[in-house]
Amino acid sequence: MDTNQKYLVGIYEDEDEVLHAVSEVRGKGVKIEEVYTPFPIHGLDVALGHPRTRIPKAAFLFGLTGLTCALSLISYTMVFDWPMIIGGKDAFALPDWIPVSFEGTVLFTAFGMVFTFLASNGLWPGKEPRLFDLRGTDDKFIMAVNLGSNRLSENEIESVLKESGAIEVNVKQF
Amino acid sequence: MSHVVSPIREHLVDGGKSYHDVTHDICKQVEGAPTKEWKIAFGVSCVIFAYGAYCLFWTWWEGIGVWGLNKTVGWAWDITNFVWWVGIGHAGTLISAVLLLFRQKWRTSINRSAEAMTIFAVLCAASFILAHMGRPWLFYWALPLPNTFGSLWVNFNSPLVWDVFAISTYLSVSLVFWYIGLVPDLATIRDRAQTKASKFWYGLFSLGWTGSAKTWARYEYVSLILAGISTPLVLSVHTIVSMDFATSVIPGWHTTIFPPYFVAGAIFSGFAMVQTLLLITRVVFKLEDYITIEHIEMMNIIVTVTGSIVGIAYLTEFFIAWYSGVEYESYCFINRATGPYWWAYWMMMTCNVISPQLFWFKSIRTNLLVSFFLSIVVNVGMWFERFVIIVSSLHRDYLPSSWAMFSPTMYDMGDYIFSFGLFFTLFFLFAKFLPVVNMAEVKAVMKGVSSNYPHKKSHGGGKAKTTTH
Numbered sequence: 001m002d003t004n005q006k007y008l009v010g011i012y013e014d015e016d017e018v019l020h021a022v023s024e025v026r027g028k029g030v031k032i033e034e035v036y037t038p039f040p041i042h043g044l045d046v047a048l049g050h051p052r053t054r055i056p057k058a059a060f061l062f063g064l065t066g067l068t069c070a071l072s073l074i075s076y077t078m079v080f081d082w083p084m085i086i087g088g089k090d091a092f093a094l095p096d097w098i099p100v101s102f103e104g105t106v107l108f109t110a111f112g113m114v115f116t117f118l119a120s121n122g123l124w125p126g127k128e129p130r131l132f133d134l135r136g137t138d139d140k141f142i143m144a145v146n147l148g149s150n151r152l153s154e155n156e157i158e159s160v161l162k163e164s165g166a167i168e169v170n171v172k173q174f
Numbered sequence: 175m176s177h178v179v180s181p182i183r184e185h186l187v188d189g190g191k192s193y194h195d196v197t198h199d200i201c202k203q204v205e206g207a208p209t210k211e212w213k214i215a216f217g218v219s220c221v222i223f224a225y226g227a228y229c230l231f232w233t234w235w236e237g238i239g240v241w242g243l244n245k246t247v248g249w250a251w252d253i254t255n256f257v258w259w260v261g262i263g264h265a266g267t268l269i270s271a272v273l274l275l276f277r278q279k280w281r282t283s284i285n286r287s288a289e290a291m292t293i294f295a296v297l298c299a300a301s302f303i304l305a306h307m308g309r310p311w312l313f314y315w316a317l318p319l320p321n322t323f324g325s326l327w328v329n330f331n332s333p334l335v336w337d338v339f340a341i342s343t344y345l346s347v348s349l350v351f352w353y354i355g356l357v358p359d360l361a362t363i364r365d366r367a368q369t370k371a372s373k374f375w376y377g378l379f380s381l382g383w384t385g386s387a388k389t390w391a392r393y394e395y396v397s398l399i400l401a402g403i404s405t406p407l408v409l410s411v412h413t414i415v416s417m418d419f420a421t422s423v424i425p426g427w428h429t430t431i432f433p434p435y436f437v438a439g440a441i442f443s444g445f446a447m448v449q450t451l452l453l454i455t456r457v458v459f460k461l462e463d464y465i466t467i468e469h470i471e472m473m474n475i476i477v478t479v480t481g482s483i484v485g486i487a488y489l490t491e492f493f494i495a496w497y498s499g500v501e502y503e504s505y506c507f508i509n510r511a512t513g514p515y516w517w518a519y520w521m522m523m524t525c526n527v528i529s530p531q532l533f534w535f536k537s538i539r540t541n542l543l544v545s546f547f548l549s550i551v552v553n554v555g556m557w558f559e560r561f562v563i564i565v566s567s568l569h570r571d572y573l574p575s576s577w578a579m580f581s582p583t584m585y586d587m588g589d590y591i592f593s594f595g596l597f598f599t600l601f602f603l604f605a606k607f608l609p610v611v612n613m614a615e616v617k618a619v620m621k622g623v624s625s626n627y628p629h630k631k632s633h634g635g636g637k638a639k640t641t642t643h
Contacts, residue, residue, distance in 0.1 A: 056395055099410065103343040123357070
C-alpha cells in the first residue's frame with residue numbers, strides 16, 4: 001500500500017443519495033477510489049465502474065473440482081482398489097454414488113468460493129482495516145477520493161462532493 | 175432491481191428506527207455487561223450440561239450397554255434424538271437460503287439466530303452419532319481412509335456413509351454461511367468498541383472488513399451462490415437421514431414416502447424450535463421492534479403448512495400399509511396405533527397434526543403465549559414421531575418369542591439431557607457475544623418495510639430505489 005496519500009472523504013446520509021452522487025461526481029470528472037457502506041447497495045459497483053466479479057465462475061470451477069474428486073475417489077475405491085460383490089451387482093453403481101458426489105460438490109464449492117472471496121478482498125484474521133470513517137459500518141455512506149490520482153484541486157473536489165449531497169467532507173491521510 | 179412494496183404490507187421493523195438505532199439496539203446487548211437474567215439462564219444451562227456430560231462420559235467409559243437397548247430393540251433414544259436434532263437443524267439454513275432465494279424480506283431479522291440454532295442443533299445430533307458408535311474414539315473409521323488402518327475402504331453404497339458426508343458437509347457449509355454473514359456485523363461492533371479486549375477480538379474475527387462497494391458486490395454473489403447450493407443441501411440431508419431407514423427391509427421403515435415426509439417434518443420441527451427461541455430472545459433482549467408479530471405469524475403459517483404435509487404423510491403411510499396387502503406392514507401400522515405403544519402414536523398425532531391446525535385462526539397465530547406453547551408442543555410431537563417410527567417398528571419383529579418393550583435408563587435420559595445442556599449453553603454464549611440480528615441485512619431492507627421509512631418511494635418513481643435481495 002502506498003504511504004502518505006491524501007484523501008477527501010465525503011459522508012452521505014442515505015443510500016439513494018450516495019448512489020445518485022456517485023454518477024454525479026464521476027460525471028464531473030472526479031475519480032472516486034471507493035465507496036464504503038454499512039450494507040450492500042444494488043448497482044453501486046456498476047455506478048462506480050468496477051468490473052463485474054468473477055466469483056460465480058470460480059464457484060462453478062470449484063464445484064466441478066469437487067464433483068471430479070468425489071467421483072474419482074469413489075470409483076477408485078469401489079471399482080478398482082477393492083471391489084465388493086454386493087448382491088451380485090455391478091461394482092460401478094453410479095446411482096448409489098450420487099449422494100456423496102453431491103455433498104462433495106457442495107463442500108468444494110462453498111469452501112473454495114469463500115476462500116476465493118476472502119483472498120480477493122484481502123480479508124484475513126487480524127488484518128488492520130483501512131477505514132476512512134468509523135461510521136461507515138454504522139449508518140453513513142463514505143466516498144473516498146484520492147487527491148493524488150485526480151487532476152482537479154482539493155477545493156474543486158470538495159465543492160463537487162458538497163453539491164452532490166455530502167453532509168460533511170473531511171481530509172484523511174494514510 | 176427496484177422493489178415496490180405494497181402499502182398494505184405490515185411493517186417488518188417497528189418503532190421508527192433509523193440505521194443508527196438498529197446498530198445501537200443490536201450492539202448494546204453485546205457491549206453491555208451480562209444481565210442478571212442471562213447469568214441465571216446461562217448458569218442453569220451449564221448445570222444441565224455438566225450433569226449430561228457426566229452421563230455421556232459414563233456411556234463412553236462403560237459402553238452403550240448402559241442404555242436400555244435389548245436384542246429386539248437395538249436402536250432407540252440415541253437415533254431418535256439424533257434424527258430429532260438434525261431435523262431441528264434444518265430451519266436455519268432453510269430460513270437463510272430458501273427464503274433468500276424467494277426474496278422473503280422477513281427473514282432478515284431472524285436468520286442470524288436461526289442459523290446459530292442450526293449449527294448448535296447439528297452439533298447435538300453429532301453427539302448421538304458419536305455416542306452410538308460405542309467406541310467414539312474410532313469415529314474416523316467412518317471416513318474414506320485407506321487400508322493402512324487395517325480396514326477396508328468405506329462402502330459408498332451405504333446410506334450410513336452418505337449420512338457421514340451429508341451431516342459433515344451440512345455442518346461445515348452452514349458454519350461458513352453463518353460466519354460470512356457475521357463478518358460485516360462484527361466489523362460494526364469493532365468500530366464501536368470501547369474496550370481493548372473487544373477491539374482485539376472483534377477486530378480479529380471481522381477480518382479487516384471495510385464495507386467497500388467492491389467487497390459488497392462480491393459478497394452478494396457469495397451469499398446468493400451459498401444460498402443456491404445450501405437449498406438442495408438442506409433437502410439432501412434429511413433425505414439421506416430418512417434413507418438410513420427407508421433402504422432397510424424392516425416393515426414400517428421400508429417406505430418410499432420417507433424422504434419428502436422426513437424433510438417436511440424437519441422443516442416443521444425446525445421452525446417450531448426457531449419460534450420457541452425467538453419468542454424468548456425478543457423479550458430478553460427487547461427486540462420486539464425487529465422480531466414483530468408479523469414474523470411470528472409468518473413462522474406459524476409455515477408450521478401449519480408443514481404440519482399438514484406431515485399429517486398427510488402419516489395418513490398415506492397407513493393407507494399404503496393396508497393397500498399393499500403385505501400383512502407384516504399392515505400389522506406394524508395397526509400395532510403402532512393400537513399396540514402397547516399406542517400412547518406414543520397418539521401423542522404424535524395430536525401434537526403434530528391436530529394442534530397446529532389451531533393456527534388457521536388469526537387470533538391464535540398472533541397470540542404470543544399460545545404460539546410459544548404450541549411451538550413446544552410441536553417439538554414434543556416430533557420427538558414422539560421419531561420414537562414411534564424407530565421403536566414401534568422394531569419391538570415386535572417376525573418372531574413373537576422375541577417381542578420386547580424398551581425402557582430407557584438414566585443414561586438414555588442423561589445423554590438426551592446433555593444435548594439440551596450443550597444446545598442452550600452454546601445458544602446463550604452466542605446471544606451474549608454475537609449480534610443476534612443481522613444488522614447489515616435489516617438495514618438493507620429498511621426502506622419500504624420500516625415504519626420510519628414509509629412507503630413514499632413506492633409512489634414516486636424517478637430516483638432509483640435501492641434495496642437488496
